[in-house]
Amino acid sequence: MRLTCPFCGPRDRREFHYYGAADYLNRPGPEAAASAWDDYLHNRDNPAGVTQDLWYHEQGCAAWLKVTRNTVTHEILAVDAVAGGAA
Amino acid sequence: MPDLIAKPALGHAPLTLAGTTLTEEPQARITAIAPFPGQTDAVARALGMAFPAPGQVVESGGRSLVWAGRDIAFLIGDAPTVALAASVTDQSDAWVTLALRGPQAVAALARLVSLDLRRVQAGQCFRTGLNHMPLVLIVEDADRFRLMTFRSMAQTAWHEVQDALEKVAARAALTA
Amino acid sequence: MRIDSKGRIDRSRPLTFVFDGTSYAGFKGDTLASALMANNVRVVGRSFKYHRPRGILTAGSEEPNALVEVLGPSNQTPNTRATMQELFEGLVARSQNRWPSLGLDLLEVNDLAAPFLSAGFYYKTFMWPRRLWEGLYEPLIRRAAGLGRLSGKHDEGTYEKAWAHCDLLVIGAGPAGLMAALTAARAGVDVILCDESSEPGGRLLSDEGAIDGLPAADWVAGVLAEMASLPNLRLMTRTTVTGAYDDGTFGALERVGLHRRPRPNLPRECFWRIVAKRSILAAGALERAIAFENNDRPGVMMASALSTYLNRYGVVPGKRIALFANTDSARNTARSLMAAGVEVAAIIDPREDAAEEPGTTVHRGAVVARARGRMGLREITIRKGASETRLSVDCLGVSGGWNPTLHLTCHMNGRPRWSADLAAFVPNDGAIPGMLVAGAANGSFSTHGCLAAGAEAARASLAALGMAAPMAALPQAEDAPYAIAPLWQVPTKKRAWLDFANDVTTKDVALSAQEGFTSVEHMKRYTTQGMAPDQGKNSNVAALAVLADATGRGIPETGTTTFRPPFAPVSIAAMGAGGRGAGFAPQRFLTSDRASRDRHAPMIEAGLWYRPSYFPKPGETTWRESCDREVMMVRSSVGVTDVSTLGKIDIQGPDAGRFLDFVYTNTFSTLPVGRVRYGLMLREDGHVLDDGTCARLGETHWLMTTTTAAAGLVMRHLDFVHQAFCADWQVRFTSVTEGWAQFAVAGPRARDLITSALGRAPGLPFMGCSDVTVQGIAGRLFRISFSGEEGYEIAVPTRYGEALFRDLIARAETMGGGPYGMEALNVLRIEKGFITHAEIHGRTTACDIGMEKMVSAKKDCIGKAAAARPGMTGPEREQLVGLKPLTDSPITAGAHLFAQGAELTRENSAGYVTSVGYSPLLKSHLALAFLKNGRARHGETIRLVDRLRDIDVLCSVTGPVFHDPEGEKLRA
Numbered sequence A: 001m002r003l004t005c006p007f008c009g010p011r012d013r014r015e016f017h018y019y020g021a022a023d024y025l026n027r028p029g030p031e032a033a034a035s036a037w038d039d040y041l042h043n044r045d046n047p048a049g050v051t052q053d054l055w056y057h058e059q060g061c062a063a064w065l066k067v068t069r070n071t072v073t074h075e076i077l078a079v080d081a082v083a084g085g086a087a
Numbered sequence B: 001m002p003d004l005i006a007k008p009a010l011g012h013a014p015l016t017l018a019g020t021t022l023t024e025e026p027q028a029r030i031t032a033i034a035p036f037p038g039q040t041d042a043v044a045r046a047l048g049m050a051f052p053a054p055g056q057v058v059e060s061g062g063r064s065l066v067w068a069g070r071d072i073a074f075l076i077g078d079a080p081t082v083a084l085a086a087s088v089t090d091q092s093d094a095w096v097t098l099a100l101r102g103p104q105a106v107a108a109l110a111r112l113v114s115l116d117l118r119r120v121q122a123g124q125c126f127r128t129g130l131n132h133m134p135l136v137l138i139v140e141d142a143d144r145f146r147l148m149t150f151r152s153m154a155q156t157a158w159h160e161v162q163d164a165l166e167k168v169a170a171r172a173a174l175t176a
Numbered sequence C: 001m002r003i004d005s006k007g008r009i010d011r012s013r014p015l016t017f018v019f020d021g022t023s024y025a026g027f028k029g030d031t032l033a034s035a036l037m038a039n040n041v042r043v044v045g046r047s048f049k050y051h052r053p054r055g056i057l058t059a060g061s062e063e064p065n066a067l068v069e070v071l072g073p074s075n076q077t078p079n080t081r082a083t084m085q086e087l088f089e090g091l092v093a094r095s096q097n098r099w100p101s102l103g104l105d106l107l108e109v110n111d112l113a114a115p116f117l118s119a120g121f122y123y124k125t126f127m128w129p130r131r132l133w134e135g136l137y138e139p140l141i142r143r144a145a146g147l148g149r150l151s152g153k154h155d156e157g158t159y160e161k162a163w164a165h166c167d168l169l170v171i172g173a174g175p176a177g178l179m180a181a182l183t184a185a186r187a188g189v190d191v192i193l194c195d196e197s198s199e200p201g202g203r204l205l206s207d208e209g210a211i212d213g214l215p216a217a218d219w220v221a222g223v224l225a226e227m228a229s230l231p232n233l234r235l236m237t238r239t240t241v242t243g244a245y246d247d248g249t250f251g252a253l254e255r256v257g258l259h260r261r262p263r264p265n266l267p268r269e270c271f272w273r274i275v276a277k278r279s280i281l282a283a284g285a286l287e288r289a290i291a292f293e294n295n296d297r298p299g300v301m302m303a304s305a306l307s308t309y310l311n312r313y314g315v316v317p318g319k320r321i322a323l324f325a326n327t328d329s330a331r332n333t334a335r336s337l338m339a340a341g342v343e344v345a346a347i348i349d350p351r352e353d354a355a356e357e358p359g360t361t362v363h364r365g366a367v368v369a370r371a372r373g374r375m376g377l378r379e380i381t382i383r384k385g386a387s388e389t390r391l392s393v394d395c396l397g398v399s400g401g402w403n404p405t406l407h408l409t410c411h412m413n414g415r416p417r418w419s420a421d422l423a424a425f426v427p428n429d430g431a432i433p434g435m436l437v438a439g440a441a442n443g444s445f446s447t448h449g450c451l452a453a454g455a456e457a458a459r460a461s462l463a464a465l466g467m468a469a470p471m472a473a474l475p476q477a478e479d480a481p482y483a484i485a486p487l488w489q490v491p492t493k494k495r496a497w498l499d500f501a502n503d504v505t506t507k508d509v510a511l512s513a514q515e516g517f518t519s520v521e522h523m524k525r526y527t528t529q530g531m532a533p534d535q536g537k538n539s540n541v542a543a544l545a546v547l548a549d550a551t552g553r554g555i556p557e558t559g560t561t562t563f564r565p566p567f568a569p570v571s572i573a574a575m576g577a578g579g580r581g582a583g584f585a586p587q588r589f590l591t592s593d594r595a596s597r598d599r600h601a602p603m604i605e606a607g608l609w610y611r612p613s614y615f616p617k618p619g620e621t622t623w624r625e626s627c628d629r630e631v632m633m634v635r636s637s638v639g640v641t642d643v644s645t646l647g648k649i650d651i652q653g654p655d656a657g658r659f660l661d662f663v664y665t666n667t668f669s670t671l672p673v674g675r676v677r678y679g680l681m682l683r684e685d686g687h688v689l690d691d692g693t694c695a696r697l698g699e700t701h702w703l704m705t706t707t708t709a710a711a712g713l714v715m716r717h718l719d720f721v722h723q724a725f726c727a728d729w730q731v732r733f734t735s736v737t738e739g740w741a742q743f744a745v746a747g748p749r750a751r752d753l754i755t756s757a758l759g760r761a762p763g764l765p766f767m768g769c770s771d772v773t774v775q776g777i778a779g780r781l782f783r784i785s786f787s788g789e790e791g792y793e794i795a796v797p798t799r800y801g802e803a804l805f806r807d808l809i810a811r812a813e814t815m816g817g818g819p820y821g822m823e824a825l826n827v828l829r830i831e832k833g834f835i836t837h838a839e840i841h842g843r844t845t846a847c848d849i850g851m852e853k854m855v856s857a858k859k860d861c862i863g864k865a866a867a868a869r870p871g872m873t874g875p876e877r878e879q880l881v882g883l884k885p886l887t888d889s890p891i892t893a894g895a896h897l898f899a900q901g902a903e904l905t906r907e908n909s910a911g912y913v914t915s916v917g918y919s920p921l922l923k924s925h926l927a928l929a930f931l932k933n934g935r936a937r938h939g940e941t942i943r944l945v946d947r948l949r950d951i952d953v954l955c956s957v958t959g960p961v962f963h964d965p966e967g968e969k970l971r972a
């Protein structure tokens, strides 16, 4: 598997650390309901198809990346820098 | 009281195999410059050097600014003397720099680095791994490279580059 | 038997080799198989289950029979295909799966017991009584089973792993692959051409065809000469592409040194990861057998292999040969053999309309019913209709048609499709993104078809790479149509072999169907069909056809055959190259490493770091003596230890304080410059991530310390929080762990030592920090403690670390102090009740460790919301306590805690021990533990049980801080 880091270009997946679903980007506010925190922390879809997850270019530029990929075809549809700013 | 004595990361003599030489470079002044968000241009102006795009090395006045990750670069050479809108840390002691120069350099690196080094040229650099070790790979030329990795891992890095070079040399000897 | 003037072997370079203790002669260019054949060695192995004598079946990597052990100075490599092992001077090989010898194998009794050893035998026979499994059945099966043996020693051979990149990977260098690679390379793209043989050419070297009016081998030589002039083409011979993976990544195994005597540093094998933008699979096709009674007798082999042995190695395996084939390709074999002066006694062709063949007899509409000759074929029985005739032959070439070598197209879940015309599976387009299949691998079996398909695949690949693809004239070659009358088995009541390596017969497949295992996946598992080293390359399609017959279905309805990586076996040594011993992970060495080793300190691995365990003094014979002394040294005078392994993250920017408030539970923005604060960091799920101190070096400049274990983790976490939630905040952080050597100085005389080293008093309050000059070098000084004594940490740039460590130790020793190691450090922190990742192991909350008050109510922070959720706090949770055994007895980490009188069940476990040590100060073993509602239970007696180490001790529950609970020593 290879991911194209928006900063570093195409790299082998060994350079990346997998974190989890991109849901982690949507942090509820401190006053949010308990159910919002449960959904944020624990409740996940497991789609056969397009999914988004977070990868860290640990052996690279240290950017956090949001990867859009298809779990059925393994196609990587997009790799975006979580903080933006990539070329 | 006498001053403390500085030690090199390794103190190894250069090693040449199959015309390709591995050396421990003298310790240089390395300053990591990480501009605060939105301040990259201001930092570049203050430094008097362009801030490198990903994978680039900018040279100016005997100093080089090596892209070293997301919005961070290593200034190799004299430390900046002006205040910068950036995090500035002295990294001179954090890295060991090895150099691998010669016709088998790319072949040896193919044993250590997963990158495509087919058409590299001066002015390029990469953040990647030297096997399991962090690596800043600076291209001096198509067959001349500088390898920066964590100083505490210098022994392993040297050993692994030497091992790759020995294998490449053994292969080269078959056709020589 | 050698045939003069035939073959590509170098007769000017004779070689000697040893097989089963006998010395033989061969030539450079031989494989072990061809050389054994030249020496008339017919039996080369024994089968897996029945131990039947077996000969060479094929001439390629699919060989199921001729598996041998190759013995080297440092290696014993089992299951080496004699058909792939190139001969070299001094090669030593041994047959396997026989005892005591190939000629006399006592386990051949299994063959007589065959009626009891049918499919499912293991499942049925060894089921009960259950108690006999470990003692009897399993050792028995293990003795009898297995193909080849390992030496039981370390493999000291050299292996390597490497990466390669290209625009186009061409897999297979037969006519299609050569044409594809040449076309693409001429257009200027970077091409890697892999072929598993020692010499490119594929079947062009085996068959006596012509291309452009030249012998095909001459055309190959011309192509190779041109390729050698193209710097953008990389030819990798002896390289088997073993797997196709996501995004253009391929695995490939190169035999670098297996075909020569070992040389220093020369790898035996190299495992390549090849990254290609596009790929062309031109792996050819594999000839398949026809099952008939005793078709596994030595001397029965593939017809195409006969051509290979004759034309490539100049050797034939018999004097009087027959051919049994349902396609025309075997006719070329017959003609080659006859032209070389070998008698072809008959061609048995099941097709009623088969052509005559000058020079031999063609039995049309006939089959071979059985073979005779246990140690080597003597006779075949030809059956036509109801009549049978016998024919004396010593070799039979069989062809049941061709199966495209489409294995790689299945590696990403692609399923091949049945072609009724070819009576074979063919690959589906797009099975591997970016891959085209060309030539015989795609069902084009003529030479012209292969050349045309190779050129076309190259043009299509070039177009996909955005390159113009010039048309070039195709070389002229035969374009015979492929005519086949499918024939999978000749009916028999006896055994007819499908999977030679695993001894699976047509009967076994029929039995599988009869017992209800009619799905191909069930049949494979029931019979072990296709599970041997050849992974069914020779037999899966035929077995599927036999299953279809047995169940009365068509082949496409019965199922498909699919293949997983690797295409050919890959040695673990190659895949794990570089990972042996210390190669497994980088070693990180402290600047004090040499000085510690000079003092004979044993090293202990802490993550990747090597840290001194203890510093033995003369006369000390156990680690405990040294550890006890070092603990008392710190408590009574002064100790020095290297703490450079702790993560150090430099944080700068106007928003640094705000950022720290967000990642730590407690508030940092209010910390004055020059002060240090202990901080607790949570994961977003409310559990403790890490702890450590953070110093404010300047108005907008901070230095965070992490634990050794979590340094990388915390950096990743900070990067996530910043990039995901507050990327616009004016803050950046950089790891400076590697840049500083830092030493803890602790004990009642720590201040004296620092004063001596700096030449001035430190002048720091508890939890203070400042820049200092250490013997001419700019450094940093922190007054912090992980021991409970007055403590300092002094840091200098890494290059000065060794000098400072030696200096501090020398000064300490003049004060009755000295260095201390990890063991003493651990006891000191347990005495003081300080936690490490033994306690914050990922399942503990701030409340569990008694730090709930550190979660600030005034601000949000990572993990705060989840930490307040039900179940994360409260007396039902296990809370940090201290334990002290009531008797002088050792206690162990991992032990569980029980109320006195409670039954020792999992449900009754009230907690567990995380850290233990012997306190020479308190003259007692001590533990830190988690105990349900522990904070309310100080003073209780609890039972500590470790059933693994047979420990059962009553302990009193205490607070976790055993030493100086008020912290008076720290603040002194």
Ligand SMILES: [Zn+2]
Binding pocket: A005, A006, A007, A008, A009, A057, A060, A061, A062, A063
């Ligand atoms: Zn990157």
